[in-house]
Amino acid sequence: MKIVVQVRLMPTPEVASALECTLRTANESANWLSGQAYERGETSRKALQGFAYHDLKSRGLSAQPALHVLRKVADAYTTLHANIRAGNLGKPGSKRRAKAESQPIAFRLDAAQPYDDRCLSWQVDERTVSVWTTAGRIRGVRFACSEQARKLLADHRKGESDLVHRDGMWLLIATCEIPEPDVFEPDGFIGVDLGIANIATTSTGYLAAGRGLNRHRKRQLDLRRKLQAKGTKSAKRRLKHRSRKESRHAANVNHIISKKIVTEAERTSHGIALEDLGGIRQRVRLRKPQRVTLHSWAFAQLGQFLEYKARRAGVPLAYTSQECAECHHIEKKNRVDQARFICRRCGVVAHADRNASRNIAARGEAAWIAGRESRVPATP
Template sequence: MKLVVRVKLLPTPEQAAALEATLRACNEAANWLSVRAFEHGRTSRSALQVLAYAALKARGLSAQPALHVLRKVADAYTALKANLKAGNLGKRGSKRNARAAGKPVVFQSDAAQPFDDRCLSWQMDGSTVSIWTTSGRMKGLIFTGQAEQLALLAACRKGESDLLLKDGRWYLVATCEIPEAALNTAPEGFVGVDLGIVNIATTSTGARYSGRHLNRQRDADRRLREKLQKKGTKAAKRRAKRHAGKEARRVSDINHKISKCIVAEAQRTGRGIALEDLTGIRERVRLRKPQRVTLHSWSFRQLGTFIAYKARRAGVPVVYVDAAYTSRECSRCHHVDRRNRPSQAVFACQACGFVEHADLNSSHNIAARGWWTWVRGAESQASVLTLTA
């Protein structure tokens, strides 16, 4: 299982200038190569290597950095083709699709640049790295990070690391190969997780993670952003830049904490985790204009991803269930009725009279669907094994 660890670099002014020149040179070379690849219609790694490897070295790049530029451009065109095919950049024939397909891929001057072990070496004892730059090999570049991340980096780092400049700060993003725990193939039930906006997550075991405080902070951030955009002065732009990403970092931190608690509970009780399949919900749901901002800022995908990878690392099985009518179905008698949900927080079954918090009732339904999904999967696998034998 692969995870990434980001550590912060602490370069001197001279080192920072060399890193910036290196990043700029690599991305200028990538843009030059992207134009040539677009003009010649040759975007695979092998084709680009034949087309421009010697020219990239002539532009001042060593052998390995030149190969990384080739791969970065090829991967960018592969991703572009996949997005065009999937319709993520508009339907075929639309103006948006034509714009994306009708011009070369462009790399910003500070776009991340990958380095392998030939270009970058780590000295974990001294918390320094040695890295290739356009002005020569730079040694003694100090890095720092959380103790847990540094221990993970020292034990599990494998593969490439990306040099990244963000908001004037330098980082290295390293790939780590994490050993996975053995999967629990006989879970004692499932913890159903209902994801929402008022309550970020509600589990079938009764845990509820409120989103009211987060939503108030989001509203405040949105109002501040609108105010600064209307003002438009240099001071307002500087302030907006300082606050950029603050909301995303806050949400990410909260989602990490929630996912950690949910996975720990499932692991401790020997159960799996059941999540709703919310793919395409933004396209399916129709809301009034004031509610659209709230829906589109809902980070359910990130929370689900955090739960999934933490569960995989802990050996906890995760299943995805159909989200249809989980909020309208009674978890006792399974009667489905729109009137069962008289308000956002209340569930009252019209058939059997069962009353419970609406999100908790939904989580019970998700847990039950998760169990039946798991059982059906196990039965299907057993039947396949029987036929094979």
Template structure:
């Protein structure tokens, strides 16, 4: 399985200037190639290379860098077409889709620049890299990362690495091919995980990961953004830029902590994990205006991805189930009624009188559905015995 490891570069002022000029130069030429591709109807990569390669070489790019620029532009148009076909840019003729398709794809000055092993080499013991720039090769550029990331880079780094600049800081994002553990084909049972906004995750063991701290943090960040945007001064804009992505980093850290705890529990007890399939939930539900920010900042997909890849690394089976009626069904008698949930956090069965925290009850239903789905999947995979 592929996992990315991010390291922070610690260049000298001279090295930082060279890296910044390189990124700006490469992305400037990428914008030119994008314009050529747009004018010619976005040809295939080989044909696009015939129209642009000589000019890229004349602009001072090496052969390998020129190839990467052309491939980067072609991939950007492939992504644009895929998003349009999937409906992510709206319906045909909509304002957003028309705007995206009516002009060439543009690249930011600090956008990622891919490096292969010809243009970038790693010295793990010294924790330095040697990297190509438009001003020559920079040697001995120091980097910093966690001990776990360094071990993963030593043993599993494969393929390209991306150089990216964020808020004046340079990062290298390296791809690592980490071997997967064999999946446990006979889990003892399943650990159900109910995802929510008020409570980020609740397991069928009764463990609740409260979202109170994260939601308070988001409200503070939203209020501060509104205040600074309303003020509109240079110092306010500078502070907005400084605090950019802070909320996203905080939420990502919470998701990694929760997913690690869930997967560790399942691995220790020999169980699988059952998750809700919440795809498309934002387009299905209708909420009041004051509730929309909470729904659209809900990072359930990221948490699900964290649980999925951590489970794959340790061989814990994972299934995704249909979440229909899991919050309305009684986990004791199976009675389903919307009146079973009088309050957001309270479940009280109208048939048998069973009471429990609503999210805990839902996670128990998810665990049971996970066992059923896993059993059905195992049976459907077994070939018929010939007689």
């Protein structure tokens, strides 16, 4: 299982200047390569390396950073083409899709740059790193992190790390591969219903009200509107200072909620059954005042937090869309893709939405029958 660990670099002014120059050089090279790839119509890694590798090295990049720039550009175009095929950028002829297809991909000059072990080495016990820059190799750059993060880096760090410059801070985001515990056989499942008025409601009685978070979002929205309307330099500085504050607060709330649910499931030896809300923003139609609330709610984030915390704890997690309407077998592999459902136990093949609708219909029928049954004791 892969997780990321974020640490904050504590560079001197000279080191910070070298890091800034490195990011700028790498992203300027990526923009040049993106333009060349767009003009030639060649976006694969092999094609890019064939005609641009030596040019990238002449721009001030050594061998490994040049390869990372090649991969970054190729991966960006792969993602773009996948989004176009999936219809995420609109139908053919739409303004959004036409804009994406009519120009090369652009990278910010301070966009993240990946590093591997050849150009970045960690001294975890000393809490320092040795990093490649366009000014040469710089050793002994200090970083700060929690003790838990330090242990994860020491025991499980593997693969690439990203150098990030955000809000005046220098960050390293490292990938760690941790072993997953065996998933236990659940005694039952805790159902989790996600919503806006109540962020999460479980079948065990836990209710995470969304009133406080919605009030916080409304305050942030009103403040942004006032500062944007004012338009002064101090207002713009304030807007920049408060950027991402709402998303950080929402992420913290989602972490707390998901941890409570997973802890309860682990304590009671239950699994977690979660509703699949994929594509909800495209399916629902709301009045204009309601759209801000819908689109500002982190539908996917809470589900992702629940999934990775459950995997770390060995708790079974199943989405309702993964249940077979015929034999009620629940397995992630049952959902082949967005449209197809193939049960791994009984072999039934169905449209995924039709299978889900049958599950919902069965639950509705059970609830209706239960509501009509008399609770009065039978006459002896």
